[in-house]
Amino acid sequence: MATPLSASVVLTALRAEGVRVVEVGNWRTHNRAGHGAWGPLNGSIVHHTVTKGTASTVAMVRDGYASLPGPLCHGMIGKDGVVHMVGWGRTNHAGGGDPAVLAQVIAESYGTRPTPPTKGNANGTDGNSRFYGWECENLGDGKDPWPEAQYQAIVRVQAALCRAHGWSAKSVIGHLEWSSDKVDPRGFTMAQLRADVAERLKHPASWSPTKTAPAPEKPPAPKPTTPAPAPAPSTDDRVKALHANLLAIGEIGTTAKGTSSGRVEHGAGYFLAHILEEVRALRADVAILKKES
Template identity: 80%
Template sequence: MANPLTAAAVLAALRAEGVRVVEVGNWRTHNRNSKGAWGPLNGSIVHHTVTKGTDATVRIVRDGYADLPGPLCHGMIAKNGQVHMVGWGRTNHAGGGDPRVLDQVVAESYGARPTPPTRGNSNGTDGNARFYGWECENLGDGKDPWPAAQYDAIVRVQAALCRAHKWSAKSVIGHLEWSSDKVDPRGFNMADLRADVAERLKHPASWSPGKTTPTPPKETPVSTTDDRVKALHSNLLAIGEIGTTAKGTPSGRVEHGAGYYLAHILNEVRALRADVAALKKEN
């Protein structure tokens, strides 16, 4: 556990790690602190945005939606590797998640991955109070590429936080490892990302590997067709629970609105269509 870094401290940590930072508006005071606590913090969560275009993505993660106010993360990691800081404090990024996973992250004690989560946004522990959140510009369909510059920035951001708090790489998880109804980030493997973060932490913050930017590892599939159906079902149920009480949210209500879930439902439908097309091709 740790107190959140100040805005000035996180800027210093990111820049020392070689991250190219873009400060967006009043990001240092833009937050959801009126809805509950932020901290003590236990780790950092990596997400994908399900969006296209850096400018539009920055606007979305900063301002949010009509039914899900921004900021939706602390920083957005763009395709070109720039990190756009959009908020500092409590943000609407993690939602509810599995308390067993939280315990494993706090202890930094698990194998290649934390225990698969069995709780999600509607019935889980409040993650917005406990994690930094980083959205990464990507359609999240498993086909949209992760440029080397972007992947390198993801590694550097997570290493900067771990270095500042004296955490190991096991304090970094993906949203799919936190919540049973999430599949992000899709397109690379979180175990590989943690290995790359751990490698950076063996060196000074100014270190650069032999290649300027590492090539993102190929994804080890973590989402089967059955997983996608379960995620689709979970998101449909969550829409029906909007406005009802939920464990772990200080306001006593689900913070994500219908637009949030509909975006993920559309993503799952696209993935299922791709599965069906692949099966037809095989047969």
């Protein structure tokens, strides 16, 4: 059993756990004082809202409705993982529940889940005096998804309370585990939620699960490069080529095509054309040399 945390202390605990918090109006003093006790506290209950739309859901859980005045919880956890604090003190969230379940939560003595409740809102023990309450925005049809940001916020909120009180994750239950006439929350199991809360409690409040590092990007393919132009032949290269072509003319017809010499015959015109090209190039080289001298 524990004395309820003050509004300031719970706010500090939530933020230390990495919870994004929005303070709604006079939430620190908005409660059902005068309609029953609040405390000693034994745990925390998770609910779903059966609503869609964060703003309208916040208004509903803060103000209540005709048959059930608000606040209907202490904080509402939106789809985006933001926790909207709407009340502090006694709130209308838990209603009646099974005293046998309460005893198991106090002792933290059950296995993966408490024994199924046999009492409900009409004939059970007052849960509003014994539990913190957290409504979570969801249609409650078992199909509406629970975004990762929202689920992780639920885990962090429950871990913050357990850490502040020195409780284990077994002090966290779902409304369906408290009351025989409730089904919330739907869409995830409380056993898994408790396991995730227990894992958080092994680490400091600032801990965040390690994410898998993204695969390194492949280096960009090298851009195609234009081959560097071949260097211009030197004067010496031109003289050698001229000499080779002159020798080739003298050998025309002396070596049969396809013999072991490997030479492929060309006509005299082929070699004369190359000789003329080399002579012109040599003349240009000579002209340059004359200018430079």
